[in-house]
Amino acid sequence: MRSRRAQLTIAIVALLLGFLSIVQLRAQAGGVGLANLTSQDLTTLIANLNQRNGQLSAEVDTLRTQARDLQQARSLGVSAVGGLREDLASIRLWAGLDPVTGRGVTVDCTGPMSADAANDLINELRLAGAEALAIDGVRVVASTVVAGPPGALSVENVALGSSFQVSAIGNSINLTAALTRVGGIVSQLQVTSPNVQLAVSPENSLVLPATDRSLIPADARPRL
Amino acid sequence: MKGLIARARRVPSWQLTLAAALLVLGFLMVAQAGAQPSLVQYTTQERPPLVATATELQQQQDDLKAQILALRAQIEQLEASSAGNSALVTSLNDQLEQARLAAGFIDLQGPGVVVQLEDSTQPIPPGAAPGDYLVSSSDIRAVVDELWLDGAEAIAVNGERITATSGMTDIGSSILLNGAYLQPPYQIVAIGPRDLYTRMTTSASFAQYVKARVEGFGIRLGAGSLDKAVVPAYAGGVALTYARALPASPSPATSPGVAP
Numbered sequence: 001m002r003s004r005r006a007q008l009t010i011a012i013v014a015l016l017l018g019f020l021s022i023v024q025l026r027a028q029a030g031g032v033g034l035a036n037l038t039s040q041d042l043t044t045l046i047a048n049l050n051q052r053n054g055q056l057s058a059e060v061d062t063l064r065t066q067a068r069d070l071q072q073a074r075s076l077g078v079s080a081v082g083g084l085r086e087d088l089a090s091i092r093l094w095a096g097l098d099p100v101t102g103r104g105v106t107v108d109c110t111g112p113m114s115a116d117a118a119n120d121l122i123n124e125l126r127l128a129g130a131e132a133l134a135i136d137g138v139r140v141v142a143s144t145v146v147a148g149p150p151g152a153l154s155v156e157n158v159a160l161g162s163s164f165q166v167s168a169i170g171n172s173i174n175l176t177a178a179l180t181r182v183g184g185i186v187s188q189l190q191v192t193s194p195n196v197q198l199a200v201s202p203e204n205s206l207v208l209p210a211t212d213r214s215l216i217p218a219d220a221r222p223r224l
Numbered sequence: 225m226k227g228l229i230a231r232a233r234r235v236p237s238w239q240l241t242l243a244a245a246l247l248v249l250g251f252l253m254v255a256q257a258g259a260q261p262s263l264v265q266y267t268t269q270e271r272p273p274l275v276a277t278a279t280e281l282q283q284q285q286d287d288l289k290a291q292i293l294a295l296r297a298q299i300e301q302l303e304a305s306s307a308g309n310s311a312l313v314t315s316l317n318d319q320l321e322q323a324r325l326a327a328g329f330i331d332l333q334g335p336g337v338v339v340q341l342e343d344s345t346q347p348i349p350p351g352a353a354p355g356d357y358l359v360s361s362s363d364i365r366a367v368v369d370e371l372w373l374d375g376a377e378a379i380a381v382n383g384e385r386i387t388a389t390s391g392m393t394d395i396g397s398s399i400l401l402n403g404a405y406l407q408p409p410y411q412i413v414a415i416g417p418r419d420l421y422t423r424m425t426t427s428a429s430f431a432q433y434v435k436a437r438v439e440g441f442g443i444r445l446g447a448g449s450l451d452k453a454v455v456p457a458y459a460g461g462v463a464l465t466y467a468r469a470l471p472a473s474p475s476p477a478t479s480p481g482v483a484p
Contacts (some may be wrong), residue, residue, distance in 0.1 A: 006238040013245045020252040031397045033407035034275050041396040042274040045405060047393070049281035052403025056288035059461035071304035079308030084316040088323055089301065094462040095327035096294045096388050098327065102466040115428060125374055127391030133468040141388045142328065142379075143372040147429075200392035215326035217377040220334035220415040222325070223454060 096141045096211040100132045104171040105176055105205050110163040111196035112150035117189060119146050121166060121198070124185050128178030130168040132208050136160055139211040156212065172202035226270050282405060289459035296329060296457075328458040332378045336415040336453030337424060342408050343397070344442035346441050356441050359408055361392040361399045363437060367412050370430050374423040376414035378455040381408045385458040402460055413453050421449035 037045065042056040044122040066087065092098045107121065122140060125133060133140035135155045146155050168175055178198050180186050186198050303316050324330050341364065344357035368379055368386060379386045384401045393400050398407045414420065424430050425447070437443040 003238070006236075006242070008237065010242055012246065013242060013249060017245060017249050017252065020249065033396075033405070034278055037278075037396040037398075039271055039274060042271070042278055044277050045395050045400075046274065047280060047399055048403055049278065049285060049405070053281060053285050053288060055403070055461040055463070056285065057291065058293065058463060060291050062463065063292060063299060067295055067299050067302060070299060070306060074302065074306060074444075079306050080227050080303070080306035081312055081316065082384065084303055084306065084313065084320065087299070088316060088320050090464075091320070091323040091329070093316045093325050093467065094464060095323060095325055095413060098354065098382060101466055101470050102464075122395075123365065123391050126371065127393055132437045133388075135401055138447045142386050142390065143376065144368075145369045145372045149371055171466060178299060184331055215414070216322060217325065217332060217334070219417055220332035220338075220377050220455070222239075222329035223333040 058115060060135060076150070077106045085137040092163075095215065096139050097134065097215065099208060099210050100169060103172055103202070104130070104169040104206050105168065105172050105179075106201055106203055106206070107168070107179065108163065108186065108201075109166065109196065110199075111128040111193070112162075112195070114150045115146045115148055115153055115155065115197045116168075117185075117193065118153060120185055121179075122146070124178055125166070125168045125170075126157040128170070128175045130170040130175060132169040136164045136169045137209060139209050141211045141213060141215060143213070167203070167206050167208055169206055169208065176202060178199050241455055252295075252430070279393070285404065292459050293324075293457060296336045299322070327380065327462070328385050329456050332415055332455045333452055334377075334415040336413060336450045336455075337371065337418070337421045337449055338450055338453065339371075339412045339414075339424075340444075340446040341367065341410045341412070342444040344444065346442035357443070358397045359410060361394045361401075363443060364399060364401075364410055364412065365392055366433050366437075370427065370433065371414040371416070371420070371426060372410070373429070374416065374420055374427060376416040376420060379412065379414045380410050380455045381410055383422070383456055385456060387458050387460070402458075413455055415453045415455050427436075 030115055034045075036044070049200065066083070069083055072078075073083065088150075089098070093100055107125075109118070109121070118135075122135075122144075124135060136158065138144070138155050139159050144156060146153050146160070148154045151162060153164070178184060179198070186200070189196050189198060227258075263294055300320075303320060306313055341359045343359055346357060348354050348357055368381065371379055381392075381401055384390075384404050384406065387402070390402050395405065398405060400406070417423070434445065438445050
């Protein structure tokens, strides 16, 4: 009798325990980060998410059309070679495997710029929507990093002189605004490294080369 | 002492189990009570709708990414089995496979490294900037750049693949990467040469980083070598609005990158 009561008590406690554990886990997993954001940060986040979701949703539409065209070609027994070529061209262009042209900005960097500052500049341009980038004629891909001591920088084993040029294809107004805004990278560098000058100028037609890298992984394999 | 043990032996085992369970229960209740204040913070009028909107948009983003990955897989299958001159179709599919690998559209696995970064738990001295004790996007970029320089072939942060157009920025005490909102702990996974971990840990720039951030501010960094690191595919858009192929491009580029 006593052991049955004991079992009952333990069962109830275990039930409570389980319930509380789940509540606790949920509380930790759900929105802890969001709860820590200020209203201003939340507004910025919402703007960013909205913009990104718009791009993703446009991509979904493009891919749906592409899939439908391929399906149609197959059911009609028509060659899809044209579609395949187009797809190949657009992936290669985006990945940096082909040269690319378009309008955008150039940033002339002079003075003993640090590698960190150069990488910050590339990051700022990417954030502002740059579609393709090059540093002194070296195409920037995912793994491109500027390295070396100030004044002796290099990128992909190409030495950069005391001055070098970063080219970015994209909306020149957005790109310029991102760099020259109050508290942006240009004004930051003016304070931290007064010897370094960045000159941003819009360009109507830039031509960036393809990357020299193969980009085909040697150590990594497709996950099956 | 002996008497105590003897007395403890006389206590029925169910009572011990119950005591242990109650102990955990008490602990959880206190933890739960401690977690409450973060929820009580939503007292101002504007916050709850903002949090709800952001949460909803995040869910929408996850859903769109899943759709993109599924559609890409479907297109890959359709392309592989498409009609036409079979030699040409095979050749184009081979080239597509290579281009997808290069662009980061394919899940990869291989030997690699994982680096975990978390905010400092050190007490912040008076006059110091609290932000210095948090992991920022600069911290993550420093580690990512280090891994690229050490020969990494593919990198993801909390499952977000780094591509040629990936920018990173801070938002509150968290970060945005590829337009996705990431929270600590940050896990940077890289695939590369077998000695990637050794290359990283013996590099002068990494030692400098550890000295500045880990020793300087107590940023918590953990790193390990992985036999089978997994870096997921990029689940984002590749539409180009401003960039086009060169008119006389040597590649089979027949049409410019048309944006929606």
